[in-house]
Amino acid sequence: xxxxxxxxxxxxxxxxxxxxxxxxxxxxxxxxxxxxxxxxxxxxxxxxxxxxxxxxxxxxxxxxxxxxxxxxxxxxxxxxxxxxxxxxxxxxxxxxxxxxxxxxxxxxxxxxxxxxxxxxxxxxxxxxxxxxxxxxxxxxxxxxxxxxxxxxxxxxxxxxxxxxxxxxxxxxxxxxxxxxxxxxxxxxxxxxxxxxxxxxxxxxxxxxxxxxxxxxxxxxxxxxxxxxxxxxxxxxxxxxxxxxxxxxxxxxxxxxxxxxxxxxxxxxxxxxxxxxxxxxxxxxxxxxxxxxxxxxxxxxxxxxxxxxxxxxxxxxxxxxxxxxxxxxxxxxxxxxxxxxxxxxxxxxxxxxxxxxxxxxxxxxxxxxxxxxxxxxxxxxxxxxxxxxxxxxxxxxxxxxxxxxxxxxxxxxxxxxxxxxxxx
Numbered sequence: 001x002x003x004x005x006x007x008x009x010x011x012x013x014x015x016x017x018x019x020x021x022x023x024x025x026x027x028x029x030x031x032x033x034x035x036x037x038x039x040x041x042x043x044x045x046x047x048x049x050x051x052x053x054x055x056x057x058x059x060x061x062x063x064x065x066x067x068x069x070x071x072x073x074x075x076x077x078x079x080x081x082x083x084x085x086x087x088x089x090x091x092x093x094x095x096x097x098x099x100x101x102x103x104x105x106x107x108x109x110x111x112x113x114x115x116x117x118x119x120x121x122x123x124x125x126x127x128x129x130x131x132x133x134x135x136x137x138x139x140x141x142x143x144x145x146x147x148x149x150x151x152x153x154x155x156x157x158x159x160x161x162x163x164x165x166x167x168x169x170x171x172x173x174x175x176x177x178x179x180x181x182x183x184x185x186x187x188x189x190x191x192x193x194x195x196x197x198x199x200x201x202x203x204x205x206x207x208x209x210x211x212x213x214x215x216x217x218x219x220x221x222x223x224x225x226x227x228x229x230x231x232x233x234x235x236x237x238x239x240x241x242x243x244x245x246x247x248x249x250x251x252x253x254x255x256x257x258x259x260x261x262x263x264x265x266x267x268x269x270x271x272x273x274x275x276x277x278x279x280x281x282x283x284x285x286x287x288x289x290x291x292x293x294x295x296x297x298x299x300x301x302x303x304x305x306x307x308x309x310x311x312x313x314x315x316x317x318x319x320x321x322x323x324x325x326x327x328x329x330x331x332x333x334x335x336x337x338x339x340x341x342x343x344x345x346x347x348x349x350x351x352x353x354x355x356x357x358x359x360x361x362x363x364x365x366x367x368x369x370x371x372x373x374x375x376x377x378x379x380x381x382x383x384x385x386x387x388x389x390x391x392x393x394x395x396x397x398x399x400x401x402x403x404x405x406x407x408x409x410x411x412x413x414x415x416x417x418x419x420x421x422x423x
Contacts (some may be wrong), residue, residue: 011153020140027135035103039086042105042120046084069406077115081108089122167196174203176210213228214273224266224368232259268389271329275396280323288318288327289352295332296350302339309347320420322401330397333390334359334416341365341414350414360415365411394418 084107090099102121109116122156139172163185170182181204184196235256244252274280296310298305303310320327338348338361346362398405403420 011149015149019139019142019146023135023139026138030134035086035088038106039103042086042103042122043084045120045122046105046109046118057105058408068358073117073119075117077108077117079108087300134384153155153414158190163189163192163196163393166197167192171199176203176207215229224262226257228263228266232256232263235259265389268393272389272393272396275326275339275393275400280400283321283323285319286322286327288320288323288331288357291324291327292350292352292357295328298332299335299339300394306339306342307345308342310350312349312350312352314352316352318352318354318357318420320355320401326400330394330418331357331359333394334418337361337390337416338414355421356417356419358415358417360413362412363414368407368414370407373407 016166031119081182086103087100087104091396092099102118102123104121107118107120109118167184168183181200183219184200187193187196235252239249239256240250292312296312335348335350338359341363342348342361343364349358349360351358351360396403397403398418401420403418405416407417408417
C-alpha cells in the first residue's frame with residue numbers, strides 16, 4: 001500500500017464511521033424530540049377538552065362532537081386507569097388513500113363521578129417530512145465535509161510528499177556503474193532535505209568504492225595473467241624432465257591442475273569485469289535455436305563421455321537483440337553445468353519457447369538452495385573443477401539484458417529458465 005493511501009485510510013475509516021453512526025443517531029433523537037413535543041400538545045389538548053366537557057357533559061354531545069373533531073373519541077370507560085398512555089399507530093386516511101402515522105394519547109378521566117375513555121390522535125406526516133428534510137440536509141453536509149476533507153488532505157499530502165517521490169524516482173533510475181552520485185532537487189522540508197543530502201553522500205561513496213573495487217579486479221586479473229602463464233609453462237617443462245619418480249609426477253600433476261584452475265578463475269574474473277564495464281556493447285540479432293545447436297555440437301564429446309541424451313524441442317524460433325558472445329557464454333554455462341552435475345547415462349532437455357528457453361537435467365542431488373544459487377563462489381556440489389562462478393556470470397548477463405533467470409526442481413529434473421523481456 002502506498003504511503004499516501006495508508007495515511008488517508010485512517011481519515012476515510014473515521015469519516016465513514018462518523019457518517020454511519022451520526023445519521024441514525026440524529027434521526028432517532030430528532031424523532032424522539034418531535035414525539036415528545038407532540039405528546040405535550042396532546043396532553044394540553046386533553047386538558048382543554050376536559051374543561052369543555054365539564055360544561056356540556058349533561059347533554060352528552062359526544063357523538064356530535066366526533067363529527068366535527070374526528071381525531072377525538074370519547075366513550076364511557078369500562079376499566080379504571082389513572083396513568084395515561086401514548087403510542088404511535090398507522091391510521092388509514094380516506095382522503096390520501098394511504099396509511100398515515102399518528103401519535104395517540106389514551107386517557108381515562110372522571111367527570112361528574114363518571115369514568116370516560118378519551119382518545120386523541122395527531123398526524124405525524126408534517127413532522128415526518130420535517131425530520132426527513134433535516135436528516136437529508138445533515139447527511140449531505142456530512143458527505144460534503146468528508147469529500148472536502150479527503151480532497152484537501154490528498155492535495156496537501158501530494159504537495160508535501162512530492163520531494164520524496166522525486167527522490168524515489170531518482171533512486172530507481174540510479175546505476176552505480178554509470179553515475180557518480182544522484183543529483184537531487186532542493187526542498188523546503190527539513191527532513192527531506194536531510195534525506196537527500198544523506199542519499200547524495202551515500203551514492204557518491206558507493207560509486208567511489210565500486211570504481212576502486214573494479215580497478216583492483218581488473219589490475220589483479222591482468223597482472224596475474226603473466227605469472228600464471230610462466231607458472232604453467234614451467235610446470236609443463238618440469239613434466240618433461242627425466243627421470244621422475246611416481247611421487248614427483250603426482251605432485252607436478254597437482255600443480256598443473258592448480259595452475260589451470262587459477263587460469264580459469266582469472267579468465268572468469270576478467271569476464272565479469274568486462275561485463276561490468278559494458279565492453280560487450282555491440283549488439284546484433286541472435287537466434288537462440290541456432291546458438292543452442294552450435295553449442296550442442298561443441299559439447300558432443302562431453303555428452304558422449306557421460307552417455308547423456310540431449311533432447312531439444314523448439315516451439316518457436318526465438319531471436320533477441322544482444323551480444324552474440326555473451327549469449328553463447330550464457331547458454332554455454334548452463335549447458336556445461338547440466339553436463340558436469342549430471343549422472344552417468346542421464347538426460348538433458350532444452351525447450352525453446354517465445355522469448356524464453358529452459359535447460360533441464362537429471363542430477364545426483366535433490367533440489368538446490370535457490371536463495372544463494374546465483375551468488376559468487378557459492379557451490380552446492382563437491383565437484384573440484386567447479387569455480388562457483390558460472391551461474392553468477394549467467395545472472396550478470398541476464399541482468400544486462402533485463403532477462404530473468406529462475407531455478408525449479410520437479411520430476412527429478414533441475415531446470416533453469418531464462419525469460420527475455422518483450423522490449
